[in-house]
Amino acid sequence: MENTIQTIPQNWYLLLSAFLFCIGVMGVLMRRNAIIILMCIELMLNSVNLLLVSFSAYKGNSDGQVFVFFIMVVAAAEVAVGLALLMSIYRNVASTDINVLNKLKW
Amino acid sequence: MSQTIFFILSALTIISALGVLFAKNPMYSVLSLIACFFTVAGHYIMLNAQFLAIVHLIVYAGAIMVLFLFVVMLLNLNAETEPHKTSKIKFAAVIAGGILFLTIIASLKAGIPGAYHLPVKSNIGLVEIIGQKLFTDYLLPFEVSSILFLSAMIGSVLLAKKEKR
Numbered sequence: 001m002e003n004t005i006q007t008i009p010q011n012w013y014l015l016l017s018a019f020l021f022c023i024g025v026m027g028v029l030m031r032r033n034a035i036i037i038l039m040c041i042e043l044m045l046n047s048v049n050l051l052l053v054s055f056s057a058y059k060g061n062s063d064g065q066v067f068v069f070f071i072m073v074v075a076a077a078e079v080a081v082g083l084a085l086l087m088s089i090y091r092n093v094a095s096t097d098i099n100v101l102n103k104l105k106w
Numbered sequence: 107m108s109q110t111i112f113f114i115l116s117a118l119t120i121i122s123a124l125g126v127l128f129a130k131n132p133m134y135s136v137l138s139l140i141a142c143f144f145t146v147a148g149h150y151i152m153l154n155a156q157f158l159a160i161v162h163l164i165v166y167a168g169a170i171m172v173l174f175l176f177v178v179m180l181l182n183l184n185a186e187t188e189p190h191k192t193s194k195i196k197f198a199a200v201i202a203g204g205i206l207f208l209t210i211i212a213s214l215k216a217g218i219p220g221a222y223h224l225p226v227k228s229n230i231g232l233v234e235i236i237g238q239k240l241f242t243d244y245l246l247p248f249e250v251s252s253i254l255f256l257s258a259m260i261g262s263v264l265l266a267k268k269e270k271r
Contacts, residue, residue, distance in 0.1 A: 035178060046146055
């Protein structure tokens with residue numbers, strides 16, 4: 001779709017990804033289930049990816065898309081380790097509520 | 107035409123992202139996050155990033171979300187066991203997110219270029235171009251990310267293993 005870049009101003013993509021990022025922040029602040037918090041972090045990573053892809057498309061430079069590729073790689077590794085941690089936490093305290101995990105809080 | 111597609115995709119993206127937040131059952135959160143990822147892949151196709159759209163679908167919707175679904179099912183989470191914060195904290199979270207959004211918008215207002223009226227190349231998202239970049243300019247990060255994957259794999263297996271007492 002070559003006419004996308006001509007007909008849609010880039011501000012709209014900026015607004016959309018800012019809004020998605022804020023939704024992710026709200027989710028992290030609002031929910032207590034650790035799995036949902038991990039999912040909201042994924043949402044934030046996605047909004048940043050969308051922003052990078054839009055800049056890369058509007059500048060005509062593919063470096064941004066390579067960065068998005070690496071962000072995806074890191075996100076996949078992060079989710080695998082995070083979910084494994086959650087599993088072992090659940091095995092110990094039988095809950096994914098983050099308010100139970102306050103041993104490191106002072 | 108592409109403006110209509112953009113608005114429909116954006117509305118779907120925002121609705122499904124809000125669904126992640128406000129769903130009572132964690133399973134519904136996971137499902138609406140999958141919908142959100144599909145619409146973001148639609149945005150990538152609109153922006154001439156075809157390779158990334160496919161990778162996004164395979165990695166996120168195919169691998170990560172299946173992992174999330176498995177964990178939600180394995181831990182047997184549902185709406186009854188779901189912990190909830192008080193409505194005061196929820197209200198505060200919404201206000202904080204709104205203020206963050208306002209700050210970002212206010213900072214965008216200062217100096218944002220509108221549409222670029224350059225001769226835009228439309229082939230930058232194809233596998234050929236990305237692959238050439240990846241294996242020439244970004245070869246070292248590419249190799250390092252394979253080591254990252256290996257260590258993440260070993261780490262997650264070790265963490266999720268049951269300890270013998």
